[in-house]
Amino acid sequence: MSKIIEIENLQLTYAPNTSLQRQALQNINLTVESGEFRAIIGPQGSGKSTLLQVMAGLEVGLGKVIVDGLDLRQKKNRRMLWQRVGVIFQQPERQLFEDSLYNDVAYGPKNIGLSSEEIERRVKTALKKVKLGEEYYPLSPFKLSGGQQRRAAIAGILAMEPKILLLDEPTAGLDPKGRQEIMNLFSELCRKQGITMIMVSHDMEEVAHRADKVTVLQKGTVFLEGGPQEIFAQGNQLTEIGLAVPFASELANALRERGKNVSNVTTLADAEREVGKMLRRRNGH
Amino acid sequence: MVHNRVILNLQGVSFSYPDTQDKKALDSISLEIVAGEMVALLGPNGSGKSTLARLFNGLLIPTSGHVLVEGQSTQDEEVLWQIRQKVGMVFQNPDNQLVAALVEEELAFGMENLGISPGEMTEKIEQISTQFGIHELLQSPPHRLSGGQKQRVAIASVLAVDPEVLVLDEPTSMLDPGGRQEIMRELTRLKQVGKTIILVTHDMSEALMADRIVILEDGKIVLQGEPKQCFSQEDRLVKMGLEIPPGRRLAQRLKQKGFDIPNDLLCVKEWVEFLCLK
Numbered sequence: 001m002s003k004i005i006e007i008e009n010l011q012l013t014y015a016p017n018t019s020l021q022r023q024a025l026q027n028i029n030l031t032v033e034s035g036e037f038r039a040i041i042g043p044q045g046s047g048k049s050t051l052l053q054v055m056a057g058l059e060v061g062l063g064k065v066i067v068d069g070l071d072l073r074q075k076k077n078r079r080m081l082w083q084r085v086g087v088i089f090q091q092p093e094r095q096l097f098e099d100s101l102y103n104d105v106a107y108g109p110k111n112i113g114l115s116s117e118e119i120e121r122r123v124k125t126a127l128k129k130v131k132l133g134e135e136y137y138p139l140s141p142f143k144l145s146g147g148q149q150r151r152a153a154i155a156g157i158l159a160m161e162p163k164i165l166l167l168d169e170p171t172a173g174l175d176p177k178g179r180q181e182i183m184n185l186f187s188e189l190c191r192k193q194g195i196t197m198i199m200v201s202h203d204m205e206e207v208a209h210r211a212d213k214v215t216v217l218q219k220g221t222v223f224l225e226g227g228p229q230e231i232f233a234q235g236n237q238l239t240e241i242g243l244a245v246p247f248a249s250e251l252a253n254a255l256r257e258r259g260k261n262v263s264n265v266t267t268l269a270d271a272e273r274e275v276g277k278m279l280r281r282r283n284g285h
Numbered sequence: 286m287v288h289n290r291v292i293l294n295l296q297g298v299s300f301s302y303p304d305t306q307d308k309k310a311l312d313s314i315s316l317e318i319v320a321g322e323m324v325a326l327l328g329p330n331g332s333g334k335s336t337l338a339r340l341f342n343g344l345l346i347p348t349s350g351h352v353l354v355e356g357q358s359t360q361d362e363e364v365l366w367q368i369r370q371k372v373g374m375v376f377q378n379p380d381n382q383l384v385a386a387l388v389e390e391e392l393a394f395g396m397e398n399l400g401i402s403p404g405e406m407t408e409k410i411e412q413i414s415t416q417f418g419i420h421e422l423l424q425s426p427p428h429r430l431s432g433g434q435k436q437r438v439a440i441a442s443v444l445a446v447d448p449e450v451l452v453l454d455e456p457t458s459m460l461d462p463g464g465r466q467e468i469m470r471e472l473t474r475l476k477q478v479g480k481t482i483i484l485v486t487h488d489m490s491e492a493l494m495a496d497r498i499v500i501l502e503d504g505k506i507v508l509q510g511e512p513k514q515c516f517s518q519e520d521r522l523v524k525m526g527l528e529i530p531p532g533r534r535l536a537q538r539l540k541q542k543g544f545d546i547p548n549d550l551l552c553v554k555e556w557v558e559f560l561c562l563k
Contacts, residue, residue, distance in 0.1 A: 014429065022429075043461050044433035090459065091378060143304075145331040173377055173458045175330045175487050177526030202461045205531065242463025247531035247553065254557045268531055272538045278560055279544050 004164060004196050005032040005055060005067050012050060012061030012220075024050045025061060025220045034163075035194045037187070039207040039228075042217035043242040048200040051217065052166045055198060057081040068163055083112065086162035090169050092153035096141040101132065101152055104141050108160045126159040130185060147178035154185070165189065167199040171206070179203075183210060208232060208246040208266035216243070229264040247271070292450060292481050293318040293341060293372075298350035300336055300504075310336045312504040313350070320449070323472075323482040325492035325512070328501035329526040334485045335377075337501065338454045341483065342372035354450075370399070373448030377455040379435035383427040388419060388438050391427060395446040409445055417441040418467065433464035440468065450481040457491065469494065489516070489530050500525070532556060 010028035015021050025047045032038050042048050053059040055067055057078035068084050070077040089095075098104035105126055109119045127137070130151035136144070141152050150170075157165070167186065171179040183206055189195045201207055207214060207228065214231045216224040218241050224231055232238070232249035239245070245253070248271035255262045255278075262274050293316070300311040311333045318324055326334045339345040340352050343359035352359045354368045376382050385391040392410045401409070414420040417437045427435055436456060443451065453472075457465040469491060476482055476494075484495065492498050498515045500508040502525055508515055516522075519529055519537075529537075532551045539546050550556055 020425065020429075044431040044464050049431065147330050169459065173455060175328075175526055176528035178330055202465075204462070242461060244462035247535070250553045251535075251556055254553050255560060258557060258561050260561070268535055268538065271535055272542070275535065275539060275556075275560065276542060276544065279539070 002034050003031050003066075004034040004036075005030065005198070006064065007031070007054075007066075008064040010051075010054065010061050010063035010065060012047075012054065012059060023220055025054070027221055028063070030215060030222065030225075032196060032198065034196055035190070037190045037197045037210055037212050038199070039211035039214045040198065040200045040217060041202070041204070041207060041214060041243060042223070046217040046241075047220040048217055049168055050220075052087070052168055052198065052200055055164075056085055056087045056166055058087075083160060084162055085164045085166060086157035086160060087166045088154060088157055088168065088170050090172055091150075092157070092170075093141075093146070093149035095156075096149060096153055099140060100138050101127070101141050101144070102137040104152060105155045105159050108156060112160075122159045122161065123155075126155040129158055129189070130155045131181070147174055147181065150174065150178070150182065151185075154182070158189075162195065164196045164198065167197065167201075169200055169202065171201075171203065179206070186210070204232070204244050204246045208249065216241075228266045232266050233264040251275075290320045291317050292320040292355055293483075294351075294353040294356075295340070296351045296353070298340060298347045298352060300333075300340065300345060300348050309348075309504050311340075311347075314504075314506060315350075316499065316506065318450075318481060318483065320481055321476075321479045322497065323476050323484065323495045325495035325498045326483060326485045326501065327487070327492055327498060327527060332501040333504040334501055335454050336504075338374070338452050338483065338485050341450070341452050342369050342374055344374065370446065371448055372450040372452060373443040373446070375436075375440050375443050375451065375453040375456050377458055379427075379439040379459075382439045383435060383442075386426055387423070388414075388425055388427055388430075389423040391438055391442050392423075392445050395442060399446055413441045413445050417471070433460040436460055437464070437468070440471070444475075448480075450483065451475065452483045452485075454485045455487065456484075457486070457488065487528065489528055500527075 007028055007030040010025055012025040013021060014024050040048050050059060054061060054065060057072050065072040067081060070080055072078050096104055098107060102123060105123045106119050109122045132151055141149060144152060171182050174182065186197055187210055190197045211228055214228055215222060216231060232245045235245050235250060235253040246266050248265045248268055251271055252262045252265045265271050265274055295314050295316040298311060298314045299309050301309050326337060328334050336345060340347060343365045346360055354371055357364045357368060359365065359368055383391055385394055389410060392413060393406055396406050414423055419437050419441060422430060422434060427438060436459060440456060457468050460468060472482055486492055493512045495512060498509060498512050499506055523529060530551060536546045536550050550559055
């Protein structure tokens with residue numbers, strides 16, 4: 001495994017030397033391995049979105065930020081980033097604008113001067129990945145449903161074939177079914193195609209389910225970092241800063257407080273196993 | 286709900302967006318909401334929830350049928366201004382709602398339009414910003430706030446003009462768990478003081494707070510009733526793409542393995558009590 005993102009001593013101040021000055025990020029040290037699924041969680045205003053913007057080269061602070069070998073302290077490197085890093089902001093469907101789905105997805109590849117065969121290949125591949133079939137190609141993106149629009153916007157980013165995807169609450173506003181579809185897509189892109197995922201999310205069930213590692217931000221600094229089981233075992237520390245833990249972890253933590261012997265769990269499947277064990281012991285098996 | 290005064294009355298309301306006449310976003314909806322009631326609107330994306338929410342204060346006008354707010358029709362342009370004062374809207378994305386350069390101005394905006402005196406305005410801004418935990422942000426520009434902070438500002442600015450009915454379209458979908466709880470606590474308080482609340486949500490735990498759940502699918506009301514009553518129809522909800530809370534799902538999984546699990550286990554507390562029984 002190689003490091004694809006390296007951040008050392010990152011500081012970022014909004015509106016420096018004015019009355020509105022605000023320290024958005026301080027002393028951030030962070031490393032992400034290539035192919036990793038990283039979740040970033042934290043209360044409102046903790047700097048999650050700002051950190052994503054730094055990784056995307058859209059905000060520049062003090063300190064070392066290396067993304068896919070590019071040192072983002074240099075402006076020319078930040079410009080090279082946009083072909084390697086895809087950013088999916090909250091409600092990406094607001095960026096749809098073309099007259100047809102096909103043209104919308106083709107917009108990015110056209111802009112970097114690819115051949116028409118290559119553009120076609122990329123558009124078709126991207127739309128296939130998000131499960132929008134050929135019957136949708138000529139439709140106006142605005143005629144699609146909310147979930148479809150979001151998938152269309154994601155296809156536009158996938159058509160650029162990024163190595164890293166930065167996701168800022170990518171499922172906010174989708175219904176449970178739409179959420180599942182999008183999250184399954186991201187998992188697949190990460191596990192099968194090796195795209196590195198950095199996801200800011202408030203959905204702790206999804207974080208527990210998908211992430212390899214979780215970074216918890218609080219007031220612009222890294223508060224905790226570790227695997228989901230390790231992080232969500234710290235229920236009290238997380239609730240103190242206004243975060244929740246997944247149902248399974250909350251249950252395991254509460255049972256441990258009552259003196260029960262339960263291991264750290266984060267998913268329902270794990271909880272089922274642990275609770276099953278308890279019930280079997282109680283029933284004397 | 287002492288008087289059971291009907292405050293919102295939808296009579297056979299249908300709505301189609303321009304260019305999509307072939308497909309109705311809402312199809313013959315009839316619904317009465319009484320003053321002081323809290324109603325949760327649920328349904329998959331594209332079911333018509335947000336469209337319905339926008340009909341309550343005349344942001345959208347029905348293609349056929351009537352929306353009456355205390356007997357006044359949203360089709361009557363002369364009373365639309367009054368209707369919008371009575372029915373406040375909070376949207377999913379606060380970026381679409383915030384217009385002022387500073388949070389303080391945002392809170393003052395609606396009041397200024399109503400001609401409220403500067404003294405009263407300052408007092409109200411103090412009170413409402415403290416209530417919503419945004420007092421220290423009063424001098425910040427809204428675009429510099431996090432999504433959750435923006436949403437709190439948006440709700441506070443709607444409440445600043447004291448509407449009787451508050452319609453919220455997935456107001457917590459961009460908030461962190463702490464922010465979510467804050468908004469839900471605030472809604473509980475508003476409900477206690479007699480405000481009528483219509484909450485569009487995907488979150489079952491939020492819906493459980495309501496007096497009544499109304500579930501939409503393909504522009505039609507397919508299920509409505511008290512939360513627990515709707516909730517017992519799990520298979521139907523799952524089929525519609527709605528979510529079953531994890532506590533319930535854990536019970537289902539264990540039952541399938543042959544364990545004897547009571548039917549009413551839902552939250553962590555109930556589970557812990559059950560599992561710690563001697």
